[in-house]
Amino acid sequence: MRAAPSPEEIRRQNLAVLLRHVHRGGAVSRTTLAERMGVNRSTILALTADLVAAGLVREELPGQTGRAGRPSLVVRPQSQRFHVLALDVGADRLAAARVGLGGVVLDRVETARSGDTFDPAEVIAMLAAMAAEVSDDAAHCLGVGVAFCGMVRQSDGVVRFGPNIGWVDVPFGAELAARLGGELRVSVGNNANLGALAECERGVALGLRDLIYLHGDVGIGGGIVVGGHLLGGEGGYGGEIGHMIVNPNGRACACGSRGCLEAEAGELALIAAAGRADLSGRAAVAAIVQAAAYGDVTARDALHQVGDWLGRGVANLVNIFNPSMVVFGGVLRQVYLAAAAQVRSRVALEGLQAVRERVRLRTSALAGDATLIGAAELAFAEVLTDPLQTLARVGDRSAPSIAGPRGKGCG
Amino acid sequence: MRAAPSPEEIRRQNLAVLLRHVHRGGAVSRTTLAERMGVNRSTILALTADLVAAGLVREELPGQTGRAGRPSLVVRPQSQRFHVLALDVGADRLAAARVGLGGVVLDRVETARSGDTFDPAEVIAMLAAMAAEVSDDAAHCLGVGVAFCGMVRQSDGVVRFGPNIGWVDVPFGAELAARLGGELRVSVGNNANLGALAECERGVALGLRDLIYLHGDVGIGGGIVVGGHLLGGEGGYGGEIGHMIVNPNGRACACGSRGCLEAEAGELALIAAAGRADLSGRAAVAAIVQAAAYGDVTARDALHQVGDWLGRGVANLVNIFNPSMVVFGGVLRQVYLAAAAQVRSRVALEGLQAVRERVRLRTSALAGDATLIGAAELAFAEVLTDPLQTLARVGDRSAPSIAGPRGKGCG
Known part of the structure; x- marks a missing residue:
């Protein structure tokens, strides 16, 4: 049996919860915080005072609310200090x-x-x-x-x-x-x-519980969220979708295999298909996308070819994961925008109906x-788990003491 | 804020927890139950009495323990009644x-x-x-x-x-x-x-949190456990690994695509490769495996070919999921046993080192x-969530009343 937490433990936990609310959700009124955290307003007042003193949040009057009466102060993250x-x-x-x-x-x-x-x-x-x-x-x-x-x-x-x-x-x-x-x-x-976590917390996949984020640079990485949790696997290495083999007789991959998704749909495949060995990296992708937009047939065909392989990979992943969204990030953002028809067509052809009918394909909202x-x-x-302890460790002189039941503000 | 549970709610929850312990773990002493559930022995006594009266568990003396003193009674599931x-x-x-x-x-x-x-x-x-x-x-x-x-x-x-x-x-x-x-x-x-849940609860994957179970009959289904939870996806259709395309120019699949894992490594592929159109279903797989064991070269080559595609699929899944175990069930159990070298060789070739180095490949312990x-x-x-309410619904006359704080036994 676990002992009940001490008042000091409860305060620490509440400070962390309040800071997470503000860090993730932005400006929020004390009243809303009290409702969301299930504590009374005087507790919110005390917690906020501690975090203001520590330099982690600030309070201010909200904009026009249209309501009569004294408005509830708004708590915001203090972004400039730490x-x-x-x-x-x-x-x-x-x-x-x-x-x-x-x-x-x-x-x-x-x-x-x-x-x-x-x-x-x-x-x-x-x-x-x-x-x-x-x-x-x-x-x-x-x-x-x-x-x-x-x-x-x-x-x-x-x-x-x-x-x-x-x-x-x-x-x-x-x-x-x-x-x-x-x-x-x-x-x-x-x-x-x-990248997947960022898109779930601040991007296009806000609040989604089943998500595949594909990040392209030279390789293609996968960040997969299953039931609200990042897929880690036994050792934390889960999500290596770039090394799913989509073409058994395909291009050599840096991993030693042939025909991996990243060998067929990564930067190098696009550069080779477009015949632009004079360029490399993101600049090459940007140049090929621009050339295609201006009507260059080779560039357009290269994007379609790469988009087709990308779509095959996405169709496999949609069948395996039944995600609510697939997000294209890194250089795949540009590739997808230029070859969305090819990607969507493969998903329509090869995705099973019950899984493809509700999946949304989107580009990263946070882009680069x-x-x-x-x-x-x-x-x-760390600071979102135990704010005051973290500040004490960082050694900032403005951090309040963590010994007492309430820190003494000096901000 | 949630109200604290009533004594009756607590009792119902405890009855369910006790029944789950016994259902999943088999015979267990009252002392161990008290430790595992974090309640005292008199509570265990009362809970067990209720479940005995309901006909869901029985108590008996344990076998020789080698210890002095009165042995703690053992609680077992009552398997014969309901x-x-x-x-x-x-x-x-x-x-x-x-x-x-x-x-x-x-x-x-x-x-x-x-x-x-x-x-x-x-x-x-x-x-x-x-x-x-x-x-x-x-x-x-x-x-x-x-x-x-x-x-x-x-x-x-x-x-x-x-x-x-x-x-x-x-x-x-x-x-x-x-x-x-x-x-x-x-x-x-x-x-x-x-099948995946069964192998985690009673089979070869007991207690594992990251598992891929492949079930073969005509098709190949996947049951995937990620971090201790079954992968459902947005609509509950996750795990369709049989329709991961491993061979873009491959055999036609019943889903309408070509080269799906189940089209290349399912029963029909094996029967076609072995030239045994005279047979079908599980009997065909058994006959081909037996023929190979007796030295039939065509049967052996067919198993190796199918095993090679199966291994490619497994390598992809190992890279994507970093599982601690892959379990072969249904007819894939026999196929894997006859073509383990091919499967393992593909995983060794195409699996990334950090994920392949710890994955175990096993056959289903529960077999058919x-x-x-x-x-x-x-x-x-249902009965494992609320035992007495379920018996009341089922309407068995021996179920104790659910109105009072303690059921009246009549078993």
């Missing part, structure tokens, strides 16, 4: 952002990359430089979240396999943390998993930021 | 069983079938006859569970699509219930989903009964 660092390692780009509470991107840099392999030390040096560019305020940094284009052991940030970047069993999380100074907590996750926003959520997880 | 009716509609067989609490198969009949289509009325008549053969005691029947080889809307038992039996939107559950007399509750589920046992669990669900 932040997390979000990093994205794609095979074709690196990106870094400073992200405030509420998922606000405060600053952002991106570098295109190409080539078969990346040296881990070189990538880590570049990430550290980009991190310094977006954030020079380590005292207010709550942590670092990294989206990586491959299979990651989340417990320690080891990259088990990044086929399109040439990494096998690289202790990436630990080396990056050391390079960043050793004081910041670094969490690493699969980029497509993080889905994986970054997801990486930020990874870094926000 | 039962459920489990039915299985495969494309190549019909089966019916009377199943007692604890998952004990008390009686069982099976009929092989072949041919492209089944008339629903004919199938229902055959099922009713088989049901009468295994159980003539409707007064002690708690309900009917049916495993069906296709896509089922579980809310009302409508078969949306049964490609290998030729059914589209057949109100199967309602018609079967009417035929059985209208008094018995009939629940219908997908056969592979039910997995789907029946799963169907029985569907029918047991």
